[in-house]
Amino acid sequence: MAGKVMASKKRKEKVLNIVATIIVLLFAIMVLVPIWWIFRTSLMSTATINQYPPEIIPHEWLWSNYSKALETFEYWTYFKNTFSIIIPAVSFGVITAIFCGYAFARLRFRGKKLFFNICISTILLPGMVTLIPLYIAWTKGFGFGDTYWPLILPFLTGGGFFNIFLIRQFFMTIPMELDEAASIDGAGRMRILWTILVPSIKPAIVTVGLMLFIQIWNDLLQQMIYINSMSKFTFAIALTNFTGSFGTSWPLAMAATFLTILPGIIIYILGQRSFVEGIVLTGMKN
Numbered sequence: 001m002a003g004k005v006m007a008s009k010k011r012k013e014k015v016l017n018i019v020a021t022i023i024v025l026l027f028a029i030m031v032l033v034p035i036w037w038i039f040r041t042s043l044m045s046t047a048t049i050n051q052y053p054p055e056i057i058p059h060e061w062l063w064s065n066y067s068k069a070l071e072t073f074e075y076w077t078y079f080k081n082t083f084s085i086i087i088p089a090v091s092f093g094v095i096t097a098i099f100c101g102y103a104f105a106r107l108r109f110r111g112k113k114l115f116f117n118i119c120i121s122t123i124l125l126p127g128m129v130t131l132i133p134l135y136i137a138w139t140k141g142f143g144f145g146d147t148y149w150p151l152i153l154p155f156l157t158g159g160g161f162f163n164i165f166l167i168r169q170f171f172m173t174i175p176m177e178l179d180e181a182a183s184i185d186g187a188g189r190m191r192i193l194w195t196i197l198v199p200s201i202k203p204a205i206v207t208v209g210l211m212l213f214i215q216i217w218n219d220l221l222q223q224m225i226y227i228n229s230m231s232k233f234t235f236a237i238a239l240t241n242f243t244g245s246f247g248t249s250w251p252l253a254m255a256a257t258f259l260t261i262l263p264g265i266i267i268y269i270l271g272q273r274s275f276v277e278g279i280v281l282t283g284m285k286n
Contacts, residue, residue: 035261042066042255049250062251069255073238079263082234085223086216089152093159093212094205100158101167102193106179119161135225146228151219155212163208170204171197206271217264235260 041049043061069075103109104116138150158164174197182192198205220236227237239260 038254038258042258065251065255069252073256078235078238085148085151089155089216090209090212093155094209097158097163097167097208100164104168105171122161150226159212167204170201210271
């Protein structure tokens with residue numbers, strides 16, 4: 001009887017694994033096919049693109065489309081502008097998320113639980129609700145119109161409470177005995193934080209950094225609202241104008257598009273292991 005139960009359980013697990021594998025493959029195809037289509041289109045001529053049936057793999061790979069695209073598409077200017085926002089914003093977001101997460105996980109202060117619950121409820125607040133008040137505050141109140149500051153300074157609050165929550169959950173999984181032992185040896189709070197706790201939560205830090213990177217990289221709406229000068233355009237804004245820049249030359253447009261998404265792909269590949277680990281291992285202690 002026990003053998004039949006075990007055999008039935010193994011069959012169910014096998015079926016579930018097969019179903020899960022199929023679902024993952026379908027999602028992978030949904031993500032990879034558009035990227036491949038952009039890449040193959042960037043290496044074709046306009047006449048070849050309009051052929052039917054379409055070529056899945058180009059017969060002739062026109063790498064010259066990339067050099068032609070770079071002559072019109074100011075790639076390195078947009079690259080510099082984009083990372084002028086990303087580098088300080090991600091740095092501010094990660095550092096402040098670490099401090100706030102540490103405070104909620106390790107420090108004791110009056111109203112801590114209430115304050116934590118209020119803060120975590122802000123995750124449910126749609127960004128559109130605060131869009132107009134923030135625009136008025138940044139442009140009229142602080143005079144930061146047509147600058148990068150409205151896109152950077154909000155990350156001094158951790159870049160959103162979910163990032164703080166993620167860091168806090170990782171801190172909660174680290175035994176307090178480590179803090180106490182280091183304190184007995186004469187280490188202060190800051191030394192304990194940066195030499196003991198922070199190295200222990202590297203996956204969470206990488207996860208927060210990648211999520212902040214993706215958030216800023218894809219934030220077309222706010223970039224269009226606050227940035228007006230063409231010399232300050234980022235990748236997100238520049239790509240909205242790619243049809244006007246290249247006319248009907250889709251190979252050049254797709255070459256510029258692929259060059260634009262390439263940095264994001266590379267950064268994710270470099271940090272994906274820690275990213276997945278950070279998501280999977282997030283503790284749920286209260």
